[in-house]
Structure formats: C-alpha cells, structure tokens
Amino acid sequence: MSAIIVSGLVSGSLYALMASGLSLVWGALGVFNFAHGVLLMMAAYAAWWVSSSSGLGAGLAAGVVAAVVFSALAGALLYWVLVRPWLGKPDAELSVIMTTIAGAIFLENLVLEVFGGHYKELDQVVTGTVMLAGTTVQAQDLMAIFLAPALLGGVAALLTRSRTGLAVRAIAQNRDAARLLGINIERIYLVTFAVSAVLAGIAGITIAGLFSISPAMGNDPLLRAFVVVVFGGLGSLIGTIAGAYVIGMVEAVSSYYIGIYWTPVVLFLVLIAVLTVRPTGLMGRAP
Amino acid sequence: MSLVVEDLRAGYGRIEVLHGINIEVPDGSRIGLFGPNGHGKTTLLRAISGLLQLPRGRVRFGGDDLTGANTQRVVECGIIHVPQGSTLFPRMTVLEALTLGAYSPHAWQRRRDNFDRVFTLFPRLSERRDQQCRTLSGGERQMAAIAIGLMGDPRLLMLDEPTLGLAPKVRADLEQRIQTIAESGVSMIIVDQDVELLFGLCRRLYLIEQGRVSLEVADRGEVQHQEVLRRYFGTVSA
Numbered sequence: 001m002s003a004i005i006v007s008g009l010v011s012g013s014l015y016a017l018m019a020s021g022l023s024l025v026w027g028a029l030g031v032f033n034f035a036h037g038v039l040l041m042m043a044a045y046a047a048w049w050v051s052s053s054s055g056l057g058a059g060l061a062a063g064v065v066a067a068v069v070f071s072a073l074a075g076a077l078l079y080w081v082l083v084r085p086w087l088g089k090p091d092a093e094l095s096v097i098m099t100t101i102a103g104a105i106f107l108e109n110l111v112l113e114v115f116g117g118h119y120k121e122l123d124q125v126v127t128g129t130v131m132l133a134g135t136t137v138q139a140q141d142l143m144a145i146f147l148a149p150a151l152l153g154g155v156a157a158l159l160t161r162s163r164t165g166l167a168v169r170a171i172a173q174n175r176d177a178a179r180l181l182g183i184n185i186e187r188i189y190l191v192t193f194a195v196s197a198v199l200a201g202i203a204g205i206t207i208a209g210l211f212s213i214s215p216a217m218g219n220d221p222l223l224r225a226f227v228v229v230v231f232g233g234l235g236s237l238i239g240t241i242a243g244a245y246v247i248g249m250v251e252a253v254s255s256y257y258i259g260i261y262w263t264p265v266v267l268f269l270v271l272i273a274v275l276t277v278r279p280t281g282l283m284g285r286a287p
Numbered sequence: 288m289s290l291v292v293e294d295l296r297a298g299y300g301r302i303e304v305l306h307g308i309n310i311e312v313p314d315g316s317r318i319g320l321f322g323p324n325g326h327g328k329t330t331l332l333r334a335i336s337g338l339l340q341l342p343r344g345r346v347r348f349g350g351d352d353l354t355g356a357n358t359q360r361v362v363e364c365g366i367i368h369v370p371q372g373s374t375l376f377p378r379m380t381v382l383e384a385l386t387l388g389a390y391s392p393h394a395w396q397r398r399r400d401n402f403d404r405v406f407t408l409f410p411r412l413s414e415r416r417d418q419q420c421r422t423l424s425g426g427e428r429q430m431a432a433i434a435i436g437l438m439g440d441p442r443l444l445m446l447d448e449p450t451l452g453l454a455p456k457v458r459a460d461l462e463q464r465i466q467t468i469a470e471s472g473v474s475m476i477i478v479d480q481d482v483e484l485l486f487g488l489c490r491r492l493y494l495i496e497q498g499r500v501s502l503e504v505a506d507r508g509e510v511q512h513q514e515v516l517r518r519y520f521g522t523v524s525a
Binding site: 160163166167169170173174176177178179180181182183184 | 336337338358359361362363367368369370375376377378379383386387388390391394395435439
C-alpha cells in the first residue's frame with residue numbers, strides 16, 4: 001500500500017514540475033509549448049554529457065548545474081525562435097502548436113543523431129534507500145517527493161511577491177493594462193519560458209536518475225503534462241499542481257490493481273469524467 | 288512638462304481612426320475630451336500611451352519626442368493611462384495590483400511614499416487591501432484603477448471614463464478625489480460622457496468627432512456651454 005503511495009507521489013511530483021511550466025506559459029502567453037518534453041530530454045542529456053566519463057567527466061554536481069543553466073538558455077532560445085515571431089499574429093495559438101511540434105521533432109532527431117540511440121544512464125543525485133512506513137524507498141524517489149513542492153512553492157512565492165512574478169500574472173489577466181504599467185511584455189515572456197524550461201529540466205534530471213535517458217524520453221511526460229493541465233484547469237497553477245498529484249495517484253493505483261497497459265485508459269476515463277462534471281477542469285475558470 | 292499633440296494620425300491596422308488631432312495640455316492643467324462613442328477618444332489615449340502601432344504626426348512631452356514610443360518609455364516619462372473598464376486585474380489582491388502600479392523603475396523607488404498617498408486619498412482601498420479586485424464594488428474598482436495609476440507616479444494622468452456606470456453619489460465622491468489629485472499638481476486628460484463633470488474639473492474641453500477635434504472650449508462661459516450641449520446632443524432642452 002505505502003509502495004503505491006510513494007510511487008503515486010513520485011509521479012505526481014514529476015508531473016507537477018512538468019505541467020506547471022506548461023501551465024505558466026499557457027497563462028502568460030496563451031500558447032501551448034509542444035517542445036516542453038524535448039526541454040526535459042535535452043536537460044537530461046546535458047547533465048549526462050557534462051557529468052559522464054564518456055562526455056566531459058566533470059562529475060554529477062557540475063552536470064546538474066550545467067543542465068539547469070542549459071535549460072534556462074534553451075527555453076529562452078526556443079521562445080525566441082519558435083514562438084516570438086508568431087505572437088500577435090492571427091491564429092498565433094495554432095501557428096505555435098505547429099512550430100513547437102516541428103522544433104520538437106527536429107531536436108529529438110538531432111539528439112538521436114549526435115548521441116545515438118543507446119540508452120544512457122545518469123547517476124542518481126542522492127543514492128541509497130530509506131525505510132519509510134515499512135517500505136524501502138529509493139532516496140532519489142524521496143528527493144523528487146520533496147523537491148517538487150519546494151520548487152513549486154518557490155515559484156508560487158515569486159508569483160505573489162516579486163515584481164517580475166506579479167508582472168507575469170498581470171499579463172495573464174489583462175495584457176493591455178499590463179503594458180500600460182510599463183511592463184516589457186517580451187521580457188516577461190522570455191523569463192516565463194526560461195523558468196518553465198528550468199522546471200522541465202529539473203524533472204528531466206530526476207527522471208534520468210530514476211529511469212534512463214533516450215531521445216524520446218520527454219514524449220510520455222509531455223502527454224501526461226497535457227492531461228494534467230486540462231484536468232487541473234487551464235490557467236490555474238494550484239489546479240495544475242493538485243491535478244498532477246491526483247493523476248499520479250490514479251496512475252499508481254491503476255497500475256497496481258489493473259495493470260500498466262490499461263492505465264492510460266483509466267487515466268482518460270477519469271479525465272473525461274471530471275470534464276463532464278466540471279468542463280473547466282478541477283480549478284479552471286469559465287473563459 | 289506640457290503635452291503637445293500635433294496632427295496625430297493613428298488607428299488599427301489599415302483603418303485610420305484619428306485623422307489629425309491637435310491638443311495641448313499645459314503643465315499642471317486638466318483638459319477634458321468628450322464626444323460620441325466610437326469617434327476616437329479612447330484611440331487618442333491609446334496612441335499617446337504607445338499602444339498603437341506607427342502613429343504619425345507628433346507627440347511631445349516636455350523635451351521628449353514620444354511619437355511612436357513604446358509604452359515603457361511613455362510610462363517612464365511619467366504619462367500614465369488608466370484604461371476604461373475598471374477591473375484591471377481581477378485575480379489579484381488590491382495590494383498586489385497597487386504594487387504592480389509602481390512597476391516602472393522610477394515609480395518602484397518611490398512606492399512607499401505613493402502607497403501612503405494613495406491610501407490617504409482612498410482609505411477604502413486600505414481597508415480592502417487583501418481582497419481580490421474582482422470582489423470590489425463598482426466605485427471601489429474605479430478607485431483601485433485610479434490608485435494603480437497614481438502608484439506609477441504620474442506627471443500626466445489620463446483617465447478614460449472614470450465615472451462610467453457609477454451611481455450619482457459615488458460619482459460625486461470620485462469627482463472630489465480627482466479634484467484632490469489635480470490640486471497636487473498632476474496634469475490630466477479626462478475622457479468622460481458627463482460634460483458637467485468635465486466642466487467642473489477641466490480648464491479646456493475638446494469635442495472629438497469622427498477622429499478630429501471639432502470644437503475647443505477654452506472657458507466655461509455659458510454661451511459656449513450652450514454651444515457644447517447643442518453640438519453634443521443636437522438640441523438644448525429648456
């Protein structure tokens with residue numbers, strides 16, 4: 001039983017990290033970033049390349065730091081190349097879906113070309129096991145469980161207290177009024193993308209330690225993150241985080257009792273049920 | 288710092304809305320804009336504050352040429368536009384929204400002073416500071432909108448229909464507060480449908496019709512008052 005809970009919490013934490021970045025970008029810019037999963041994957045490769053003896057061999061700590069910095073830069077660059085040129089144009093939402101999907105396919109294949117198809121392994125940030133409520137838990141799992149709430153709490157604090165965080169929310173609520181306060185919308189968009197990419201990157205480094213690294217490793221988390229964002233309610237960060245843990249738990253329970261192959265079916269059934277009762281998601285607002 | 292707008296032409300995309308506007312706001316004074324809906328009053332404010340692409344003509348504020356400047360530069364020069372529709376940030380607390388009002392660098396440094404000033408002017412907002420903006424009453428929302436503008440430390444404040452949809456008593460109260468702000472030396476452009484209100488607050492009125500200034504009223508002599516009402520409403524009822 002506690003094994004199921006731990007597994008649900010780990011998935012929930014990872015989904016929360018992934019989905020909140022997606023949700024932030026959606027809230028501020030009104031677009032979906034389909035290259036979000038690729039950001040996760042590239043951060044894992046960056047960490048591996050810097051830390052592994054097959055790469056720079058600079059050690060895990062350097063790898064993690066490099067991957068986080070890389071994520072921020074990659075997020076900013078992605079915004080600049082794939083998103084910014086289409087903002088403010090008619091049907092920007094659709095154009096950005098196309099450009100980010102195209103970018104994702106390109107980058108995934110680029111990584112495949114450069115690093116090859118063999119799965120890579122990243123050392124765990126914390127190693128060993130811990131006994132918890134009668135279950136043996138990997139320390140890395142435990143780290144994920146504590147890291148996600150801490151990071152997301154930090155993001156939430158920035159959004160309510162910092163000048164830039166308030167500006168992100170202002171843009172999401174009333175773009176013209178935000179501009180009239182002297183807010184540089186472009187800069188805030190860039191920062192939002194960078195923060196979102198860092199959250200995805202940290203999820204990527206954690207997943208890399210728990211499972212393995214491959215060019216397609218971001219696809220599944222991206223799909224889950226979309227389910228979470230819709231489930232939790234578009235534009236609500238709290239809803240997204242709550243949704244991530246609910247989905248993580250449902251998945252863990254269903255994998256245990258029903259089996260891993262039927263879990264996606266269960267997941268979508270839950271999603272459909274919730275959207276039938278609450279069309280805007282758990283905490284979404286009517287548009 | 289006086290604002291001078293010369294032959295300003297601007298619009299949305301290929302549609303020109305303003306066909307050459309000339310107005311002037313001398314330092315420390317107030318002007319009022321009125322006229323039928325859809326004839327360019329709001330567009331004029333948006334053109335001055337940098338929300339419209341590629342305006343032509345000239346906008347000068349003191350020594351700065353602000354023609355075609357972006358909103359950041361306009362705000363940093365001290366021109367603050369309080370837009371119409373008073374719920375600016377529905378899902379923020381009053382305090383958060385006011386803090387945001389001081390976003391531009393020079394206002395950010397002076398935000399403590401400006402908080403005092405705003406809460407003295409609008410004690411009601413001080414009571415409501417932890418409430419979400421969407422839960423405020425109509426009058427309070429309008430106060431909040433103006434207060435957010437004041438947090439930007441304006442030299443010129445542009446108010447777009449500040450009394451729209453307010454009950455007469457609330458409106459009179461708000462007029463009083465606007466008067467107080469004006470007495471502190473802030474220049475103002477006020478757009479409103481209520482000509483009486485504008486006559487009370489402003490030294491000079493402009494009637495904006497079809498994207499042009501069709502009448503300028505320099506003093507509030509009764510003759511011109513009659514003229515304004517005639518042009519505005521068609522007839523003067525006895």
